[in-house]
Amino acid sequence: MFLDRDHSILAFNERVFDWAVRTDVPLLERLRYLCIVSSNLDEFFEVRAAAHITAAKKGETKGSYTTASFEALSAQVHNLVARQYALYNDALVPAFAQHGIRIVAHGDRSAEQRRWVHEHFVREVRPLLIPVGLDPAHPFPQVANKSLNFIVRLKGRDAFGRENEIAIVKVPRALPRLIRMPKKVAPDGALFVSLSSIVRAHLEDLFPGREVTEFSQFRVTRHSDLALDEEDVRNLRTALRQGLQHRHYGQAVRLEVSAGCSRFLSDFLLEQFDLPSAALYRVHGPVNLVRLTQLVDLVNDPKLLFLPWSSAWPRQLQPGVSIMDQLRQRDVLIHQPFESFDGLLAFLREAVNDPQVLVIKQTIYRTGSDSELMDLLSEAVRRGKEVMAVVELKARFDEEANINWAEALESIGAQVVYGVVGLKTHAKMLLVTRREGRQLRRYGHLSTGNYNVRTAKLYTDLSYLTADEETTADMDGVFNHLASQNRPPKLRKLMLAPFHLHRRMIEKIERVGLAASRGEDARIVAKMNALTDEALMRALILAGQRGARIDLIVRGACMLAAQVPGVTDNIRVRSVIGRFLEHTRVFYFRAGGEEDLYLSSADWMNRNMMRRVELAWPVTDATLRQQIIDECLVAYLCDDRDAWTLNAGGTYDRAAHPVDGRGAQNALMVRYGPRAALGREAPGVA
Incomplete structure (x- = not known):
């Protein structure tokens, strides 16, 4: 049932190498x-x-x-x-x-x-x-x-x-x-x-x-x-x-x-x-x-070279209007790199310059050695705000940059903590607390990707801005947990690894499988960077055998064999390699009449579920949920240009139309930018 992880990693590099072979690529x-x-x-x-x-x-x-x-x-x-x-x-x-x-x-x-x-x-x-x-x-x-x-x-x-x-x-x-x-x-x-x-x-x-x-x-x-x-x-x-x-x-x-x-x-x-x-x-x-x-x-x-791609200002953010004012009206989704990371920087910049903002808390995993975002945190400290930074010192190959940032922030008075002993803090969250009249109000940002200006132009990620009281209260509870190392609070909306994210994902899969066994509509579509956790894979296999239709969009290593007769007939696996590195984590479950959609910082790997601090959060707004389904799931399931499908023999087959087919990233560039930007649009940075 399971493929070798290392061979799967090498198979991913074979798919990347294919774009170097293609003569239609600049x-x-x-x-x-x-x-x-x-x-x-x-x-x-x-x-x-x-x-x-x-x-x-x-x-x-x-x-x-x-x-x-x-x-x-x-x-x-x-x-x-x-x-x-x-x-x-x-x-x-x-x-x-x-x-x-x-x-x-x-x-x-x-x-x-x-x-x-x-x-x-x-x-x-x-x-x-x-x-x-x-x-x-x-x-x-x-x-x-x-x-x-x-x-x-x-x-x-x-x-x-x-x-x-x-x-x-x-x-x-x-x-x-x-x-x-x-x-x-x-x-x-x-x-x-x-x-x-x-x-x-x-x-x-x-x-x-x-x-x-x-x-x-x-x-x-x-x-x-x-x-x-x-x-x-x-x-x-x-x-x-x-x-x-x-x-x-x-x-x-x-x-x-x-x-x-x-x-x-x-x-x-x-x-x-x-x-x-x-x-x-x-x-x-x-x-x-x-x-x-x-x-x-x-x-x-x-x-x-590829014609340059210029990210658009986030559609859901009105320029020149307070972002926090807008978040009090609705949640905002930013789809990077089709929309610009500048929207998030503007949110933090507003918080730094707002005298009513009292506290800024942020996790730092990979920000790069030259980061405007880190400069803004430093400016917040100088302006007298309480700044807490959870710096992950063990982010592989970014250790030195993160150590330098930790030392720089500590030297000017920021509260710096290094997460939890034995775990990596991989969750991506930013929380702003503002005094509004007689009460305090929180504004939060959650993301599938890193706070890194450079990779925000190269990776596909989803940024989620919200003023929802339950979500932001959960975020504050997680920050306090990371600082105090006390037991995590009871969370109302967020799922937290290594405590219950793994178990809750398995429960969601099992619920879909039970619906299928009752003859109800049962569907799972999950998009991630890697799938190597055995418990999650076994749950998927069982749900598929009960009749659930399962589509997995896994960019890199995938250890779950697909389309194996009598075992994984109902499971399809595809990988999309495009101009931008696919980095979003989106999990969709439909069991009968019940639908759930989650975004997450975590892949379905044992290390993410058991040895990292990770978050997943629900998207309940109907408009935003449909946008994510359309742009991150349906578009990729329909991709017949940049996609590869995993066959029963454990190898990958190329898309049906690798030159003139419909690429998901291509379609998103059309949706978010001028058609002229697509002249020589072939897949690029993997």
Whole structure:
């Protein structure tokens, strides 16, 4: 009944990779897709691979992680990586050349270009390189996670007469990976030179008097998921900052080398990093495709990019009118990125500037290092308002930014708490308390996505603004729970993980199943980023077997096998990959004459239900509920361009009309923006 989670994650990346293959996608966007897949694979190895590597080295044959599971996973990744580089070399590079865009290899440079590259090397690169010859006094150096390095085999003797034949050259991260050659040496087109090519061409300059007989660029990926025993930590922030210093040197899980790397050098590196041979990836090109994203920015040719999308001001917010006045009349829904995140910023800005606003409380998960929203919270403190920020320090790969924000807010007098020991605070909520006459009134914001201005332009999310007394009272109760760590209050509208969100979702599914068994109308449509929780999947299977019709729109990993005869006949699963990353979580249940619709910060994963603070909330306004059904569920069930369907064999089939079909995101862009903005509208950032 259940598919393998790691293989499902890789299958998602196969779907993203497909957009890099498509010739109807603008050229620079195809490269961006390719880089996104590489970035996703980096994170996959950093988070998911260590257990597989450990099992393979121990020769495990039983349990969740075995030598066989590692080999199967490696085969799938090797296949995907080989196709990535084949696409890059055989399709993208020639296509770029047709537009006068080339990354010029050393052998293809003119004499004048070689002189310029040499001068650049001497001036900008050579002073930052430290070649290390290996001997008993110079052991193999610490190599940082995902950094660019060279291994060199030398002939001859060093200055002390010793034949130390192996040397390592570490390339600093501060150096740009692509450099555009000036017009004087590249008058025709946009010509670039890669940093690895510059270093490669001058390796012998780093070892005067020695002959370089073999060399290869290499890159090691390390396990990077921070693990802390929070019960034994006195100061979580201090412990995390110390842990970040060691993240770059965790267990090695993958080794990438040039395709021409000799067996001698690759075996030497595998031994140094204590890796099995299947963890070695020989690549025909740069060992870090992610860095090629820089080419998109350096070229920046509008003809090779999607036409820009400009988010509209939220339709339900009247410009120039107090947002809090409007919320007293009705709830407001903002559908990002089709509508602008500026609506939320305007709400917070109004609260900061309003002398009657006394308290602002907010959860902070991923805001980015440069955040207007955080600046507004700081301004609120300076204006004398009580500000409480629940900062999640353990937001993966955003730990440092969040630590910095926590310290900055604390330094000016904000009340900063770090959530609950052992849990991540993933719920997204903002609560404003205002004095109105003799009473206090609350205004709240709940969201399926992060308080991040950048990702608000790239991710589909729903923002929900409300002055509903029960909802905002529940929000205040949750904030107090997070600060005091007392038992959570009895909530009237919100569902809270890890306390009862999981159980309530299962109950909703079971109620639909019971309605189906009685011959009543029974329907579930759920949209999320991942589905991996076994209890929820078992409940869905049972409801489907009782006759409920179930549609699941799952962007990423889905472990529930669909359309399996006799098991999941009534369950359909689809994934939509579009220009924007699908991020909304919407859960619809119909049991007989009863309909429920919930928005949530949580995916249906065990970690979200049991190891995170998450929220789900009902949408009861009939107009808003129908809008969500139309835009987030029906549109995606009708998508026959950007959708993939999970078949009974556990693999995904492409949409029926991948070029000229009806894409849900396309339809929403038409609904929210001018038709002219859709000229070359193909799927984009995944």
